[in-house]
Amino acid sequence: MIVSAVFTKKTTAKFYDTQNKMNELFFIAQLQGDSLIYDGIDENLIVEEEIINTGLKKIKVEYKDSTQIKFEKSFYVQIP
Amino acid sequence: MVKAHSLLYAIYICLIVSIICGALLYFSTLYSQLNLYYNLNEELYIQNQSYVNFALENLDENNIMSEDEQTGVISYYENKPYGLLNLLNVKTCTKLDTIISVHLTGNYTNDKTCLFIANQGNPFYFSGKVKLIGEKKLPTQRVQEKYINNEKNSFESPGEIQLSQPDLPELNPEIKLYFEKNTIVKQLKDIEKNSNSIYFNSFKNETVEIQLPGTILENITIKGNFILHAKDSIYIKNTTVLEDVIIKSPKIIIEENFKGSMQLFATERIEIGEEAQLNYPSVLCLMSKTSEKRAIIVNEKAKIAGAIVLFHDEISKQNEDVVILKKGALLTGEVYCTGKLMVEGIIHGSVYTNNVFHSTPVSSYENCMVNSEIDITKRPSYFVSIPIFQSKNKKNSGIFKKVL
Numbered sequence: 001m002i003v004s005a006v007f008t009k010k011t012t013a014k015f016y017d018t019q020n021k022m023n024e025l026f027f028i029a030q031l032q033g034d035s036l037i038y039d040g041i042d043e044n045l046i047v048e049e050e051i052i053n054t055g056l057k058k059i060k061v062e063y064k065d066s067t068q069i070k071f072e073k074s075f076y077v078q079i080p
Numbered sequence: 081m082v083k084a085h086s087l088l089y090a091i092y093i094c095l096i097v098s099i100i101c102g103a104l105l106y107f108s109t110l111y112s113q114l115n116l117y118y119n120l121n122e123e124l125y126i127q128n129q130s131y132v133n134f135a136l137e138n139l140d141e142n143n144i145m146s147e148d149e150q151t152g153v154i155s156y157y158e159n160k161p162y163g164l165l166n167l168l169n170v171k172t173c174t175k176l177d178t179i180i181s182v183h184l185t186g187n188y189t190n191d192k193t194c195l196f197i198a199n200q201g202n203p204f205y206f207s208g209k210v211k212l213i214g215e216k217k218l219p220t221q222r223v224q225e226k227y228i229n230n231e232k233n234s235f236e237s238p239g240e241i242q243l244s245q246p247d248l249p250e251l252n253p254e255i256k257l258y259f260e261k262n263t264i265v266k267q268l269k270d271i272e273k274n275s276n277s278i279y280f281n282s283f284k285n286e287t288v289e290i291q292l293p294g295t296i297l298e299n300i301t302i303k304g305n306f307i308l309h310a311k312d313s314i315y316i317k318n319t320t321v322l323e324d325v326i327i328k329s330p331k332i333i334i335e336e337n338f339k340g341s342m343q344l345f346a347t348e349r350i351e352i353g354e355e356a357q358l359n360y361p362s363v364l365c366l367m368s369k370t371s372e373k374r375a376i377i378v379n380e381k382a383k384i385a386g387a388i389v390l391f392h393d394e395i396s397k398q399n400e401d402v403v404i405l406k407k408g409a410l411l412t413g414e415v416y417c418t419g420k421l422m423v424e425g426i427i428h429g430s431v432y433t434n435n436v437f438h439s440t441p442v443s444s445y446e447n448c449m450v451n452s453e454i455d456i457t458k459r460p461s462y463f464v465s466i467p468i469f470q471s472k473n474k475k476n477s478g479i480f481k482k483v484l
Contacts, residue, residue, distance in 0.1 A: 019119065026126055030133075055476050056137040072150045075130035078137065 021045070022061050022073050029059055029077045055079050123151055124179045128172040131155035132181060135168055136477040139185070159185075162305075163326045163343035164255060164363045164387065164466050165480065167283060182283040184324070184361065184480040186464040192239075193217060194456040196432045199244040205448040207438070211236045214430075214456030217244035219447075226448055228438070239456075248432050250470045251391055251416065259345060259367045265289045265309055281305040283324075283483045304484065318356075324483060334358075336379070351377045352384065360385035360412070361480045363466055366401075368419075369393045374401040378425070381408040387466040391418045403433075407451075412459060416468050423452040429459045 025047070046062040057079055063071040127148060135157040138144060145156040157170040166185045171178060194214030197204060204218050205226040213236070221241050225233050268290050274280050279302040281288045289307040298317035302308070306325045313331035316322070322340040332346045336353035343363040344350055350364050356379075358364075363386050368374040376390050388411060390403050401419030405411060409425030417433040424438075431454055438450040464478035 016115075016119075019122075023122065023126055026130065030129075052134075053137060056134065074148070074150075075126065076134040077130075078133045 018063050018071055022063060022071060025059070025061055026075050026077075029075075051079075052076070120174065120177060121179075124153060124172050124174065124177060127151070127153045127155055128170055128179050128181050131157065131172060132168065132170050132183065132479075135159065135170055136185065136479070139166065139168070139477055161254060161258070162283075162287070163258065163345070164252075164365060164389070164468065165343070165361060166467070166477075168479075169284070180284050182483050184483055185477050186361065186480055187467050188476045188478045189465040191430055191465075192456055193430050193432075194239065194454045196244055196248070196430070197436060198248050198434045199246050200434070202435070202447045204436075205445070206235050206450070206452075207231070207233060207445075207448060208451040209234050210449050210451065211453040211455060212239070213237070213454070213458075214239045216241045218242075219244060226445065228440070228445065228448075228450055248416070248418065248434060251389070252468055252470050255365065255389065255391075255468065256367065256393070259347070263289050263307075265291045267291055268293055277301070278303060279306070318353075347374075349375055349377075351375075352379060352382045354379045355381045357382070358384045358386065361464070361466060362386040363389070365389045367391060367393060368401045374419075376403045378405045378409045378411070380406045382406075383410045383412075385412045387414045387416070387468055389416045389468055391416065402437075412463070414465060414468060420446075423449060423454065426453045426455070428455055429463075430456060 044063055046064070048060040050058045050060070052058055055078055056076060058074055058076055060072070060074045131146065134146070139159050145154065147154045153172060153174055155170065155172040157168060160167050162184065168183045168185050169180065171180050173179070192215045194216060195212050196217040197219055199219040202219050203224055204220055205224050207226040207228040208231045216237070216239060218241055221243060223235065223237070227233070266288060271279055271288065271290060279300070281304040283305045285305060287305050287307060289309060292308055292310045292314060295310065295313050296315045296317065297320050299319045301321040302325055303321070303323040304325070308325060308327045310327070310329035312329070313333070314327065314329045315333045316335060316338060318335045318338040320338070320340070322342045324341055326343045326345065328345045330346060330348040332344045332349070333351045334353050334356050336355055338353060338356040339359070341359040341362050344365065346366045347369055350366055352358065352364070362384055364376050364384070366374055366376050366389070368390070374390070376388055378384060388403055390401055392401065402422065403415060403417045403419065404422045405425040405427070407424045410428070411425070412428045414429050415421065415427060415431045415433065420435045420437045421431065421433040422437050422439060423431070436447060436449050438445045438448045464480050
């Protein structure tokens with residue numbers, strides 16, 4: 001019961017680590033508009049960019065690994 | 081043989097162990113709940129910031145709602161004018177929590193024009209040391225010299241010179257409407273100060289309009305979402321702290337060494353004292369309604385970051401109204417003037433004017449710039465401009481600052 005209460009999927013260190021990586025991507029994308037920045041950060045991260053209009057793009061980030069934790073997140077970033 | 085009270089001891093020990101285990105479980109649950117709370121907040125902040133980016137590129141539409149399917153986070157925004165600036169209010173919420181962020185926004189500009197003088201068939205002269213760096217639109221492509229004050233002339237003018245159109249670019253019509261708005265005004269005594277004796281109104285609330293009791297404003301701190309009205313004139317002393325407020329009065333005079341950021345709207349005169357500093361984004365806006373001469377005067381060594389706008393009620397009408405930037409004064413931003421402009425100071429940005437002049441104690445020289453510097457290249461690349469021109473395209477917006 002303790003294990004199930006404390007170490008749920010959303011409270012593991014792994015979860016926070018991945019979540020932080022994805023949030024970090026948002027801030028990096030805001031600072032630098034170049035898609036090359038995502039290379040080499042983590043091979044389990046899949047980043048897709050969709051141009052909404054001349055000044056805006058939507059970035060979809062997906063994370064998958066062997067522990068079956070799957071994240072999906074999308075955010076808007078201005079194109080400089 | 082087991083003693084009779086051993087059972088009691090065993091029960092006590094079991095009780096203590098269960099209390100310890102329960103406490104551990106309880107603390108773990110609290111810890112995980114706290115983590116989830118922080119997690120949710122972080123998610124909300126990021127979604128809010130992301131939606132601010134979305135809103136900045138879609139300011140011509142209002143109240144677009146968006147729901148993130150993965151997280152269930154709902155975001156929506158509202159855009160409304162605040163003086164010459166825009167106020168962008170973005171709300172992001174879940175069932176448990178809501179986050180609101182408010183930003184003052186304007187437009188990024190790629191305007192390379194340093195000087196535009198409307199083509200009304202007049203020649204253009206310079207005298208003394210004049211620097212005009214950037215593209216220029218002038219009434220004539222040939223700039224002639226004039227000798228005033230027995231000084232050596234030098235004219236530095238990299239950038240193309242083109243012939244200008246007879247009229248200035250059209251001003252944003254909402255600026256004129258802003259002068260005509262009449263709303264319910266409260267008295268200053270009816271407004272509550274907060275614990276630090278500061279008048280503060282959050283930009284999350286409705287704008288509060290205050291009628292000032294006298295003609296002098298001193299020893300007072302007013303910050304945030306306020307419009308201050310004065311009937312005839314207002315003299316703002318340098319003991320006053322004003323941040324992000326709007327001031328409306330026929331005459332507005334700012335004392336020397338004043339520091340603050342605000343938008344000034346007048347119909348007769350605006351004067352900024354020596355070494356006063358109006359921080360980014362500040363606006364000096366004067367709408368002239370009569371044929372009498374109106375003026376915006378920026379005295380020696382004053383610094384302004386934002387825009388100076390002077391126009392007549394009938395925008396196309398050329399008149400004798402003046403904008404004067406005295407020696408050592410620095411403006412970073414734009415000047416729009418349907419009257420005449422005299423620049424002895426420095427402008428890092430663009431100037432749009434119907435005419436220029438230079439005045440000395442003994443005489444006045446029309447169509448002439450003397451010891452002036454206008455340099456568009458020194459306007460920072462991250463500078464967000466005040467939206468003073470009519471533009472249907474509200475894209476490429478930027479944030480002046482985040483406000484509370």
